[in-house]
Structures are given as C-alpha cells and as structure tokens.
Amino acid sequence: ERGREVPASEVAARWGRTRGDDLATIIYTSGTTGRPKGVELTHRNFVAHTRNGASGLAEVCAQPHSRTLLFMPLAHVFARYIEVLCVPSGAVLGHTPDTRNLLPDLAAFQPTFVLAVPRVFEKVYNSAEQKAGGGTKLRLFRWAAKVAIAYSRALDTDAGPSAALSAQHRLAGRLVHVKLRAALGGRAEWAISGGAPLGERLGHFYRGIGVRVLEGYGLTETTAPTTVNRPGLTKVGSVGPAFPGTAVRVDDDGGIWISGPHVFRGYRHDAEATAEALVDGWFRTGDVGSLDADGYLRITGRTKEIIVTAGGKNVAPAVLEDRLRGHPIVSQVVVVGDQRPFIGALVTLDPEMLPGWLSNHGLPAMDAVAAGQDPRVLEALDRAVERANEAVSRAESIRKIRVLPTDLTEANGYLTPSLKVKRALVLKDFAADVDALYVDTRADQAG
Template sequence: MTDATTTRREATTPGVGTFTPDMSIPWILARRVEKAGDSPLFERKSALGAGFVPVTARTFADEVAAVAKGFVALGIAPGDRVAIMSHTSYEWTLLDFALWSAGAVPVPIYETSSAQQVAWILSNSGARLAITETHALGALAEPLVGTGALERVLVLAEGALTALTAAGADVDAAEVARRTAGVGMDSLATIIYTSGTTGRPKGVELTHGNFVTLVVNGADDPHFSQVVSGPDKRTLVFMPLAHVFARFVEVLCVYSGAVMGHVPDARNLVADLGAFRPTFLLAVPRVFEKVYNSADAKAGSGLKQRTFRWGAKVAITYSRALETEDGPSAALKAQHALASRLVYGKIRAAMGGTLQYAVSGGAPLGERLGHFFRGIGVVVLEGYGLTESGAPTTVNRPGQVKIGTVGPPYPGTSVRIADDGQVLVAGPNVFRGYHGNPEATAAAFVDGWFATGDLGTMDADGYVRITGRQKEIIVTAGGKNVAPAVLEDRLRGHPLVSQVVVVGDGKPFIGALVTLDADMLPQWLANHGLPTMTVAQATTNPDVLAALDRAVARANEAVSRAESIRKITVLPTDFTEANGYLTPSMKVKRAAVLRDFAGEVEALYGG
C-alpha cells in the first residue's frame, strides 16, 4: 500500500455482479432453494434450551409462501405497508420474506420505541397492518386503528403466524407467484425510519435493487466471499432487525450460502455464541469494548491480571508488527504463541471458539481494540455506512486491513470527500428518497451524491477515516475546531466508562460529561481492593475519579493541547434508550443531553 500521508478526494470500488431489472429479494431466496434447498439456511433457537435447530432453505421457503398467502387473504395488496415491531427473531425474518413475496413493504419499528414514535411511523408510512411481538407492544399501535390507514394489529405471542397461515390456506399459490414476479429492482422493499439523534425520524425508502446489488457485490467479491460465502460460514444476529445493518445481513446470508441464527439481544451473548459457534459476527464497537473489559475484569488482580495485560500488550504489539515490512520478530512470535495458550484461547472460546472475522460499524472502533482483536486471532473489519446507503458504504477487506480506518468503498460504491471535508456517497445502494418528504430528499443530495453529514479524510489507497459529524464540531472560545468523536471513543474504552459527551462550544476549554458502566463497576472495585458502592457513590469516590483522570490523560494523547479535555463531570445516571438519551443503534442523542444537563455543563466552567 502507498504512503498513508498522501491523500485523495475520490475512490470507487467496482462491483462484481451482473444485474437484470427483474431481480428482487424473493429472487435471492428462490436462488438459494435451487442451489441448496435441502441444506440449512437458518438455525432456530430451541424453545427447550440453549441449542439451535436447523431449518432448510426449502422449509423456510414453504413457510414464507404460506404466510404470504395469509397476507393476500387479509387484503394486503402489492405496495401496501406492514409494520413489524419485535425483538430480533426467526419470525421477523419469516415475516420480512413473506411480505416481500406478496409484493408488500415491511416497515420496521424498534421494540424500544415510544408511543409517540410508533404513532409517527405508522401514520407517516401509511401502514395498513401492524404485527407486534407481544400484547404490550400491540397496545402501542391499537389506538391508531381506524384513525388513519391502520386497520388491525396482529400479535406474534397470540398466534399471529398460525392465524396468517390458516387464513391463506384457500388462497391460490399462483397469486403469490404472480405478485412475486411483479417485484423487481425498482420496487420499494422497505421504509426504515432513522433513529436520528435530533429531530423527527425520516422514512428512508430502500428498493429491492439497493439490497440485491449490496449482497451480490459483497458475497461474490473475492475478498468478502471468504468471510460470508459458503455453507461453512455462520453468523448469529443479535442486533435489532429494525436496524438496516441487521436487515442487510439477513438478506446477505440467504444469498451467500451462509447459515444464520437469531437471538433477541446480547444479554446472554456468551452462552449463545458458545451454542451457535459463528465464524463471522456483526456488531457495534460497544460490544467489542465489553468483551475486552469483561476479560480484563475477570482476570481479577495479582498474577492473573498481570498475565492478561501482558497478553493484551503482546497482541497489540504483534498486530502492529504485521503492518511493518519485516513483520513480527522471532521473539515476538514466541511471546505471541505463549500468550495464545495462556490468554487468547479463553477469549476466543467466549466468542464461540470458531470466530474468524467480525465486522464493526455504527461508530468508530478504537485502534487499540482493533489491534487487540487481530492479535488474538479475530480480525475486525471496521466499516462505515448509513441507513440511506443500505448499510455498508466502506469496509476494510480481509488481508488488506488498515486499522483506524473504515476501509475503502464497498464493492459497487463511490466515495468522495467534499471541499468542506464532508463524506459524499454514490452507487446503486443509495436510497431513492425520504418517504413523503421531497424537500429533505432534495437537500440530501449534492450534484447526485448523497451528503452524509459526516466528516472524513481519504488516503492514497482510498481508505477513509471518519473524523466526526459536521453538526457536532465544537468551536471553542479561542476559535479552535474540535471533533468530539476522537476523544469520546478513546475515553469510552476505559472499563469504568459507559458514555462520554465532549462539550466546550463557545467555552474557554474542552470538558466532558461522563457516565459510569454499572455492569463493570463491581468487578473494577473488587480488583482495586475497594468496597462495594453504588454508581452514585462512585461518582464522588476519590479512587474512581483518579482512575478517570488517568483515562482522560491517555485520551488526550491523541489530540493537541487546545483540543484536550481539561475537566470532566461524572453523572450519577447513565445514558440509555429507556431514558431517551441513546438511539436504538447506541448513539448518544447529543442535543438531548446538552439540553437536559445544561446546568452540569455550565458548572464545568464555573457557571
């Protein structure tokens, strides 16, 4: 690769697929049945325990057809919108493919959404039917029945799938086949409402062509095929299927030949990974931070902790050496082999024992974590994408990883860095517009390029670094422009820290609001010989504050003095989805935090 200090403005990665107008997501399923109909496509979590039960592609396709007939029987017409509100599950994917086969448009809703958010999505999308996981979630939609387009609510826990299958028993299969044949590349596949950190969510319209080009160009690409393609490739999805990233993965696995499992969340992730044994995984950086911090905490104190931290240092040093011309030295290789036996094997076992690749997106992954995981034998392919790009926009490639970047453009995608540093995207994966909002659609494009609102740079090889959000740049009283993401990502890597919001707009120096990780706090206290205490007590504990000060000092090493954090306030409460400070994709709602904690911010500066 060329000198990373050399920059460029634009890069394109050619796609590898050949496409025709009649291709669609149902075409992808039919192709899988034709190629390997009697081989597993999914593994369903057993109702009787932690195990997983195989489901062949043919069985899944038969279930899809039966449920699709049920939608026809209910009067759902081609183009009609149907909302799905549930945790990640096999049933969600079944509903997705059944709706696509019936020519309808599934509209995902996060199961954590408020009544106000549910009402907005149902009314704005014009959904005729809502399918929820539980009666409690259904109760959020019921008040809308009859007030607009919404006609009824079905509940999975109350037999919705059985009822749909029964209703469709007398529907001619030819009608579903006719509808499926009428779906093509230009047909609307879904409307995904952005879980934005500010403002009312906008409905992103993604077509079947957006998904088809993404999965074909990815799965057939010689670099990525070794990660996702073939019956020996397995992934466990625990991210919300309301998120575009997980939605892309479910379609990708059907095309690529991989086997996919579902679990509703990451609460029992270690046990689920051990039972499913994935070869690749997709997650947000917070998951990787938790894996590392948990391993560090479980090492305890004394010799075990020193051994873990020695092993972590060896992994990072080894990974960095892989990027040098000479590679790791003989001595470093010997240390790495010893550390693999003493330390790394246990961490790999906690991730299922067979994990080779992980794809990280949604927020920047710290370089240290990237080197750590590669050093223990799990290559993290950091990427970048948005709902409007159908998920992947850039991603690192196996064998060509530049840790600290989000990689070059995804196959079939072009990326440009505008004069103001904004990242622009073009390609067949880019959405067709915001639902019912032509003004916002027009404002989102610059000379045919989608303007992401993110700031970045590009090196001579076309690898992109995301440096912050255009709207989040802080300008201090001294006129210094500061991108908060760099500091926030580094500080959030400390085991005590849950969330960070860097502040200082119009102020004399940079400060930060910090929240503590309630799950990690007890083990950290025990490891440091400190008594048990609540999160609220920890916010004023001298030992905790001293540890955070050291973490701030390490974070500041990445920036100039003018950009460095001079002072922090530790809040007694965390930022969560439940209290309205996190989006479902784990992004902090900065505007809400700055509004509600304005007093704490002013206090940082003596106000």
C-alpha cells in the same frame, strides 16, 4: 393475513409485480443530532448491495462453513443488510433476541463471523479483563493484550513481527488468547464492526488474538456498508476502501459523498431534505473524513457534531469519546465545549462493570451514584482522561469531566438502536451539568 393461508398463486403474482425500484422498507434514522427521517430503501438497493457483498466478502460470508448469530436489532440497517446478505452468500443465520444471554448463545451457535457495534467489542474486552481479577492473573491478561496489539501492529510493517515478539505471541495465545476467542464461540475468524468508530487499539487487539475485525462505514441511506476493510484490503484504524459497486469522494471541506446502486431513493414525505441530501447523483452524508493515497477512508466525525470552542478551535469529539470509553467502568462519554472556553465531558459509569472493578482495586462496594462522587474513582477517571488526551493537542484536550448520576441507555431513550448517543437530547436534558463544568473557568483559561 392472520388466520388465512396465502395461496401460492398469490405469492407468485405479488413476486411478479415487484420491480427493483419498488419500495422494500422504510427505516427511520437514529436521529443523534436531529429529528429522525424515514429512509426509503428499494429492492434494488438490497439486491445490488448484497450481491456485491457476497462477492467482496466471500472469504467471510460465502464459505461452506460460514455462519453468524444476529443479535443486533433489525431496526438497524446493518442488521437488516446482514440478514439479506445471507441469502446470496449461503451463510447460516441465527437470531438471538436477548443480549443478556449472548455469551451462552455464542458458545452454542459458534459463529464464524460476528457483527456488532464497537460498544460490544469494548465490553467483551473489559469483561475479560475484569474476570482476570487481580494480582498475577490480571498482570498476565494485560501482558497478553499488549502482546496481541504489538503483534498486530508489527504485521503492518515491512519487517513484520520479530522472532522474540512471535514467540511471545504464541505463548500469549496458549495462555490467554484462546480463552478470549472462546468468549465469541470458539470458531470466530472474522468480526464486522460498524455504526461508530472502533478505534485502532481494539482493532489491533482483536486481530492480535486471531479474530480479524473488518471495520466499515455506512449509513441507513446507503443500505449499510459503503466502505469496508476486507480480507487482503485492510488498514486498521480506517474504515476501508469503497465497497464493490460503490464510489466515495471527499470535498475540499472534508465532506464525504457517496454514489452507487445502494443509495436510498429519498426521505419519506420530505422532498426538501431529499433535495438537500441527493445532489447530481451523489449522497451528501454529513460526515467529515479523509481519503489516503490508497483510497482508504478515515472518519473524523459528523459535521453537526463538530465543536467550535470560544477560542475558535474546531474539535471532533469522536476520538476523545472513543478513547475515554475504553476505561472498564466508563459506559458513555459526551464531549462538550461548543462556544465554551475549553473542552469538557459528561461521563456515565457502567453499572455491570463497576462492582468487579471496585473489588479488584480494593474499594468498597457502592452504586454508580456514590462511585461518581468518590475521590478514588474520580482519580482513576482523571488518569483515563490524561490517556485520552494524548491523542489530541492541548487546545482539544478534555479539561474537566462531570459524572452523571444515571447511565445513557436505549431503554431510557438516550441511545439509538446501534448504541450511539443521542447527543442533542443529552445536551438538552443535562444542560445544567454542562453549565456546571464552566462555573469557574479562570484556572482553565489560564492553562
């Protein structure tokens, strides 16, 4: 209590009364497609899961030199889990409250492992590309990025990287990659990504520059990670095998189910939702995915986010959104098309990246609203859409985009703490913009 020191005897008494099944915390789900629910997590959830984590990720977080700088909000279960994990693992933990000072803070703290959501890794890459400017420096950066990705992909082949590719990788490392690692503090060996799909391109890029990204998957209801790529157990593009102490199965419809001591005990004051989610000792995640022959999980998307076009085509928006969001000036993407004749997308521009991109492309300065209407900017976005569409069939491809006049941020309520878009809210507030995509559909239907 404020203004009163709690006696040591009282602390010991409270400690003694605490049991594993007691409530430790309530974390409210981000509510991307529905109303947030209070997830009740117990002390047992955290103790069992962090002990398994300290063992399964020992090479990352339980070395004498292990240290991490936490900049994700503690409202997010991923950050809360890492905070607790540092107790049994012995890692040094630092906090920084303001991501506007993130790069200087990383340089000062020099973490050996970094955790973040994919948007952070995207922005580090895009910022580095923008700082390269134009001309020879930009060509050098792009060459070094391609080499990093090619080298990482070659590591997954039986033959491994060729002698020529290895030589290019060493040269790129001296000229460019070392500077990129410096942006993460200079000592980062590992990065843990969660909260949304990272995508193979970025996974290979970071591994290629010497920072191995361990992508994982989990939910608030599973006390964060439930599958994770780990040292020696990594497939870039997957979210890894089951975490130590956990079990994963995929039903005939692709639905992902989770079991283990890390699964929550129920939703706060919501017995109906709890009974729907917890069935015979398994948690129904609401996500769709697949397990390969080696037990590595790949995520397709959320069941509630699957789009069914007027033609009956089922489309998982995550792949298209991730690829299109890789363009330097694209901030957020919401793929639409449910019960519509084709797939479209709402796009927002990144106000931080836009000035440098415009300058590098010989275009005059303009704000995001003007840029969203400029034919030269729209042409660049159309090319980005074409590249994103290469990952899907014609029926699943984006036919039209509409640039929104404002970005989607946590501050204006459109992003969750883990920087996922609140899809239902966006579709409601920007319904007129969605309708505008389908004003004249004849040409698109003919195609």
